[in-house]
Amino acid sequence: MAVEKKVAAGRRGAHQKWRVLTCKVGLDGHDRGVKVVSRALRDAGVEVIYAGLRQTPEMVVEAAIQEDVDAIGVSLHSGAHMTLIPRILELLKERDASEIIVFGGGIIPEDDALELKRLGVAEIFGPGTSLQAIVEFVNRGFQQAA
Amino acid sequence: MGPGYTAGVSYDESEMNLAGDLLAGDVRALARAISLAEDRDPQATALVAELQAHTGRAHLVGVTGSPGGGKSTLVDALVRVIRERGRTVGVIAVDPSSPFTGGAVLGDRVRMSRHTLDKGVFIRSMGARGHLGGLAAATREAIHLLDASGRDVIVVETVGVGQSELEISSLCDTVVLVLMPESGDAVQSIKAGILEIADVYVVNKADLSGAEKARRLIQDAVAMAPKKPWQPPILLASAVKEEGIGPVWEAIESHRAFLRQSGGLEERRRERLKQEVIALVAESARDDARRAVEGDTPVGRLLRDNRNGRLNPYSLAADVRAMRPARGAEN
Ligand SMILES: Nc1nc2c(ncn2[C@@H]2O[C@H](COP(=O)(O)OP(=O)(O)O)[C@@H](O)[C@H]2O)c(=O)[nH]1
Ligand SMILES: [Mg+2]
Numbered sequence: 001m002a003v004e005k006k007v008a009a010g011r012r013g014a015h016q017k018w019r020v021l022t023c024k025v026g027l028d029g030h031d032r033g034v035k036v037v038s039r040a041l042r043d044a045g046v047e048v049i050y051a052g053l054r055q056t057p058e059m060v061v062e063a064a065i066q067e068d069v070d071a072i073g074v075s076l077h078s079g080a081h082m083t084l085i086p087r088i089l090e091l092l093k094e095r096d097a098s099e100i101i102v103f104g105g106g107i108i109p110e111d112d113a114l115e116l117k118r119l120g121v122a123e124i125f126g127p128g129t130s131l132q133a134i135v136e137f138v139n140r141g142f143q144q145a146a
Numbered sequence: 147m148g149p150g151y152t153a154g155v156s157y158d159e160s161e162m163n164l165a166g167d168l169l170a171g172d173v174r175a176l177a178r179a180i181s182l183a184e185d186r187d188p189q190a191t192a193l194v195a196e197l198q199a200h201t202g203r204a205h206l207v208g209v210t211g212s213p214g215g216g217k218s219t220l221v222d223a224l225v226r227v228i229r230e231r232g233r234t235v236g237v238i239a240v241d242p243s244s245p246f247t248g249g250a251v252l253g254d255r256v257r258m259s260r261h262t263l264d265k266g267v268f269i270r271s272m273g274a275r276g277h278l279g280g281l282a283a284a285t286r287e288a289i290h291l292l293d294a295s296g297r298d299v300i301v302v303e304t305v306g307v308g309q310s311e312l313e314i315s316s317l318c319d320t321v322v323l324v325l326m327p328e329s330g331d332a333v334q335s336i337k338a339g340i341l342e343i344a345d346v347y348v349v350n351k352a353d354l355s356g357a358e359k360a361r362r363l364i365q366d367a368v369a370m371a372p373k374k375p376w377q378p379p380i381l382l383a384s385a386v387k388e389e390g391i392g393p394v395w396e397a398i399e400s401h402r403a404f405l406r407q408s409g410g411l412e413e414r415r416r417e418r419l420k421q422e423v424i425a426l427v428a429e430s431a432r433d434d435a436r437r438a439v440e441g442d443t444p445v446g447r448l449l450r451d452n453r454n455g456r457l458n459p460y461s462l463a464a465d466v467r468a469m470r471p472a473r474g475a476e477n
Contacts, residue, residue, distance in 0.1 A: 016185045017249070017275060042249035049271045052256035059262040063255065066268055068177040097174070 018138065019069040023051035023060055025088075026078030033127070034075035037105055040131040041073070044138040057087040064092075064100055071101035071122070071142045081108050081116070089120050101142045105129070117144065165196050168295050173268065176295045180270055183287035191426070194287050197294035202415070204236075204293040205402050208314035210306040211324030216350040217303050218257040219385035220324055225261050226388070227395045228299050234266040236292035240285055240304040242274050250274070254303060268297065282313045283425050289317060315343035316421045319414060320401045322346045322394070325364065327356035341371055345378050346397045352382035352390065376404050438466045445469070 022038045024031055031053055038048045049067045051060065064072050076084060085104055092098050104116065105125040113124040122142055125134065136145075167175035182190035209217050209224075221237060228235050239254035252271035261267040270288065274281050285302065292300050304314050306323075315321050323344035347368075349360045364380050379397045383390035405411035438445055445465050448457060 017273075019181075038251050042251045044249065046249045047273050047275070048249060048251045050251055050253045050256060051262075052253075052259050055259070059259065062262050063269075065174055066177050066270060067255075068174075068181045095174075 017045065017047045018071070018142075019047045019049065019067060020071045020073055020142075021049045021051055021060070021064045021067055021069045022073040023055040023063070023075070024053045025055050025057065025060060025074050025084045026076050026080055027054060028077050029053060030077050031075075033077075033105055034073075036131075037073060037075065037125070037134060040134040041138065043131075044135040046138055057084055057091055060088055061091040061095060061097070065095060065097055069100060071103060074102065074104050076104065076106040076108070079107075081106065082112055085116055085121060086119055103137070103142065165193055168193075168197070168291065169200060171296065176268065176291060177270070179291045180288045183284045183291065184272060184275070186284065186429075190287050190291075194290045194294075197290065200294040200296075201290050202293065204289075204297050204300045205320070205398075206289060206293075206318040207299060207301045207398055208318035208321040209301060209303045209324060210314050210321065211350075212326070213305050215324045215326050216385045217305075217324050218254040220322075220348065220350055220383065220391075220394070221254075221301050221303050222258040222261070223383075223385050223388045223391040224301065224395055224398075225258065225267055227391050229261075229264065229266055231395075233298035234296065235268070236295070236297035236300045237267070237269045238272060238285060238288050238292070238300070238302045239269070240272045240281065240302060242281055242305060268292065268295075282317065283429055285313075286317055286422060286425070316418055319405060319411065320345045320398050322348055322398065324348050324350050325360060326351050327354050327360045341367055345376065345401045346394065347378055347380040348394055349380065349382050350385050353384040353387055357382050375408060376401065376410075435466055438469055443469065 020041055022034055022041070024034050035050075038050050041048050049063075049069065051063050055063075060072060060074065072088065074085060074088065078084075081104065085102065088102055089098075092100055092102070098120075101122045102120070103123040103125070104121055107127060108116070108124050113126075116124060122144055123137055164175050164179055168179055179190065179193055182193065209221055211217055218239065221239075225235050225237065237258065239252065241250065241252050241254070250273040252273055254271055255269055258267075258269055261269065272281070272285065272288065285304075289300055289302065302314060302318060321343050323346070325347065327349060347364055349357050349364070351357070361380050361382060368378060368380070379400075381390060381394055381397060383394055385391070402411070405414065439449060440446060445462050448462065
């Protein structure tokens with residue numbers, strides 16, 4: 001809803017900004033990728049709330065609601081993306097917060113990425129993603145490329 | 147979540163339920179209301195006004211100090227102590243150093259992660275955005291909203307830069323200044339203003355060397371300041387090791403008790419009310435002025451034409467002040 005509002009109203013005022021929660025889900029401690037993406041989003045004008053490492057889907061969704069973000073960017077390298085990301089989508093639904101967009105990054109095979117998009121994930125950024133692609137994603141209002 | 151939250155419903159319609167849902171403890175309503183305040187949406191002001199009867203109960207604690215001093219880590223440790231004492235908490239982590247234009251990365255939550263799933267804790271990050279003095283107004287409204295939602299303690303973390311540490315003293319009942327051992331010689335250069343607003347000093351990172359020396363330096367600096375009825379305690383703590391945190395919380399509570407007994411609480415709140423009125427008037431005056439200057443008005447046209455480049459700001463300002471505020475204009 002926040003997204004629809006912002007899009008519909010043409011991002012009214014100078015004070016209104018996209019808010020995105022970024023985090024690392026899973027047990028591994030690699031935070032390079034998520035930090036690079038966070039800074040790219042920042043440079044694209046986004047207010048990024050970085051929630052840190054080792055977040056569970058429950059924590060991610062709770063933090064996203066408290067921070068009232070438009071989108072959640074999750075980074076995964078643990079290989080558990082096919083359980084963790086759908087769990088986030090499910091929890092958002094349970095909290096009546098499905099309007100919060102979810103996008104992902106990390107090492108996710110193409111087939112899995114397609115399946116996740118089918119489930120409602122807006123975009124999956126692979127390891128070689130250019131920062132330009134992230135900026136374009138922001139400028140598209142966090143929607144999939146047509 | 148109330149029925150006002152179905153997709154596509156505008157803020158205006160949902161606002162009818164926002165106040166009720168917020169009072170009923172709905173986290174989404176609270177979060178959304180704070181967004182309205184951050185967006186400087188007039189509805190936030192209306193909401194705060196509507197909820198005013200439900201505010202004034204919470205203990206407002208400001209935590210300030212240099213970047214990297216361990217404020218967020220200390221807040222995390224304090225939240226644990228406060229929760230152990232059975233009270234609920236709202237945390238507002240303000241980063242006034244984020245750039246005025248463009249985006250920001252707000253990272254204070256990282257240190258407080260373990261409290262995320264505790265229903266008694268609500269954490270919100272706020273950036274500077276394009277606010278000119280509006281950050282304090284947004285923070286103030288966020289405090290009122292958390293207060294109305296029934297939080298017992300509200301902790302506001304802000305980086306001590308520029309005016310922000312002075313602003314925090316006008317927002318909070320108790321101000322905690324966090325210092326590092328290495329900042330020992332920085333103590334002497336501490337702006338007099340900070341020493342005057344601190345109610346509790348915490349020398350954090352006491353697990354590192356130099357903490358005791360820093361404590362003595364602060365003590366000397368405090369001793370040189372004019373005597374006040376409240377003598378701010380200077381405490382050593384290690385936020386990462388969670389050592390010395392209980393005493394910090396007790397000092398914060400003692401300060402509040404002192405304010406209560408001495409009538410200082412009323413005095414602070416009166417002063418806060420005054421500041422709030424000034425801030426609200428200033429904010430709307432600034433908005434009116436910007437509209438007058440940028441809009442299709444005599445002054446706006448003059449400024450855009452500015453043929454000879456010799457316009458007089460004083461007379462233009464007088465012209466703007468003489469204009470009636472444009473009611474119902476685009477905000
Ligand atoms: N040695 C030590 N490091 C600490 C302590 N408290 C915080 N830190 C570290 O100081 C750094 C900055 O902490 P943070 O809480 O983010 O500081 P802030 O910028 O003031 O909010 C982090 O690396 C913390 O782990 C402490 O008590 N002892
Ligand atoms: Mg911090």
